[in-house]
Amino acid sequence: MSTAVKSKNTRAVLAKRTDSAKQHLSDAELLRLFYFMRLTREFEESIITLYRQGKIIGGAFSGNGNEATAVGSAFCLKKEDYLFPMHRDLGAHLVKGQTVRNLMLQHLGRANSPARGRDGTGHYADASLRIYGNISHLAAMIPVATGVALASKLRNERSVVMTYIGDGGSSVGDFHESLAMCSVMKLPLVLIVENNQFAYSTPITKQFIVERISDRAIGYGIPGFTIDGTDINEVVAVCAQAVDRARRGEGPTLIESVTMRMHGHSVNDGAEYVPKKLLDEWKKKDPLMKIEKLLMDKKILTPAIRSDFEKKISAELQEAVNDALESSYPPAEDAASEVYAE
C-alpha cells in the first residue's frame, strides 16, 4: 500500500514542478525545441527512405513518437554534461550538438563517419561533444554511464550524465545494478525510461506489473517521475529538475517517459501486433503536432517561420545525404587495425 501512496505523492510533486517550470521556457527556446523535433522526424524519415532504396544496409530505426522525450531531455544538458542516448533518441544527439552530416555518414557506415564504418546508426562516440552511443545489449550502457557519473563525482566536475532505456530494457539486471550503485553513491545520473508500450513485440503488460515504472524508484530511495513523453513542456520541466538535483550532488533520478512507438521495432517489423485503436489514440498525441499547436496558439510559430525551418531542414538533409553517398566505405584492410590502443 505504501507504494501507491508514494506514487500519488510523486505525481503531485511532479504536477507542481511542471507548472512552475512551464514558465521558464522562452519563446526562442520553444522554437529551438520545435526545430530539433522537426529535424529529428525528417531525418528519420529520410533514413527509412534510404533503407528502402537499399542505400542503408543493416537496420533502420525510428523514434517517431519519441521526439519530445529525446529532444526535451537532452536540451536540459550543458556542454560539460554527458549523453548516453539510445536508438530512439536521434533528437538527443542533435540537440547535444551532433551534426546532421555526421549522423548521416554514421548511418551509411562511411569511412569519414564518427565510428569510421566500424559500427552504424547511433553506435558511435564523440568525446568532443560528450556523446557515447549505446551497444545493442539493452541496459548495458547504464553501468558505463554510471562510471562516467562516478568519475564526475570523484573529480568534482559537477557534470551530469543522462542516459536512457526502454520499457523492455528496464527488466535487465544492469538497470537494477546501476541504480543500486548510483543511489548509494549519490552519483549524478538521470535515467530516462522511454516507456513506448512495446519491447519489439512484447507489450508492457508482459514486462512489468507495477502501475508505473517510476514506482521502482522507491526501492532505491530516489525520486521517480512518470511524465507525458509527448509533452515537451513536461519533459523539459522534469528533466531539468533531475539534472539540477544531480548537479547539486544529491544523486540520481528515475524518469519514466510515457510515449508510443509509432513504427515497428525496426524498419523490417510491420508491427501487426499493435492494435490499430492504440495507434489511433496515440496519433492524437503526436508530439510534433502538440508542440506545433502550442507554438501556433501562442503565436510564436508563424507560417513564415515554419516554412523557413522546413526549407532549412530539407536543404541540410539533402546536402548530408549527397555528401554521405559520395563518401567512401573504409578501405578493406582497415578492418584489422586499432583493436588495441597504442
Place this chain on the structure above:
Amino acid sequence: MPVISYIDAISRGLREEMERDSSVFLLGEDIGEYGGAFKVTKGFLDHFGSDRVVDTVLAESAILGAATGAALVGMRPVAEMQFADFVTCGFNQLVNNSASMHYRWNLPVPMVVRLPSGAGIHGGPFHSRNPEAWFFHQPGLKLVAPSTPYDAKGLIKAAIRDSNPVLYFEHKRLYRHIKGEVPDGDYVVEIGKGDIKHHGNDISVITYGSTVHPAIEAAEILEKQDGVSTEVVDLRTLMPLDKELILSSVRRTGKVLIVHEDTLTGGIGGEIAALIAEHAFESLDAPIKRLGAIDTPTPFAPTLEEYFLPNKEKILTALRKLAAY
C-alpha cells in the same frame, strides 16, 4: 634485494601506481575498510581516502561497467573481482563494452580488472576458477597472469599504465606461498613478453601462473634423475602471446609440453599447440603434449581436487613420456 610474498608484491605495485598517478583509483566489494577479501588493499583507504578506494555495492556488472565508463573519460580504474569466478556476472561489460570501444570509437579504455583466480585452496566449484580462456577469445582485451612476486609487481604496474582493458589474473594459492626478490623502486614487466624461468635444451614446457612452479620442480628432478634438460617458459602475458619466445624455445628443443591449471578442453593450451603446429612443425621430434585440469567443475573434497588439478607428478610423467619418445 628484499624478499616479499606474491600478495605483497601486488599491493606494493598498486600502491606505487596510486602514488605516481592521481587518476588511478580502486573500486570493488569490501576493498576499503575491510581491505579486500584477501587483504590486498589493506590500509589503502586510510592512506588514499575514499575517493581513491571506492567500496561498491555487490554488483559485478555495475563495477565493470563503471570501470569502463571512468576509463573512457580519462581515469585509470582498477576494479577488483572478489573472486575471479564472479567475473561471469559482469561478462557482458568486458566482452562487449570494454573490449570493443577502442576498435569502434578509437578511444582508449585504460582499466585493469584484478581477478583472484585458481584452485588448490579448497574453494570448490565457485571459488576456484581460472576463467582466462573465455576472455582469451575476445579481441580487444589483454590478459596477464604472473607467477612470481617480481612479475606480479611489474605486471600490475604495466597493466595500470596500459591504454587498454587488462585482465590481471592473480593466483590465490600463490598469494602467501610464493616469495621472491622484488626491487623497492619502480620497474615494469612489459606486457606481451614471456620469460624463461628454467633453461634447458631437450624439452620445452610452456606454462603460466600457478603451474610454473611445479614445472620448475619437475624440470629439476628430471635433470637430476634422468639427465634430461627441460626449459620452462613462463608466458606471463596470455594476450598478446609472446609467440617468438614460444617458437624459439620449441625450435631449439624439438619437444613440447603445454601446461595450465585451467581445464584442458578449450583452454589456451589448444591455441598454443596450434601455433606450434603451424609454425614449428618441422622442428618437432614428438607430438605436442598438453596437460590441464580435467574437464569437470572444480571439485571440493581434497582427494577429488588433487585428482582434478595438474601437479608436479603429472608434469613429470608427461615429461618422461616425451623424453622417451
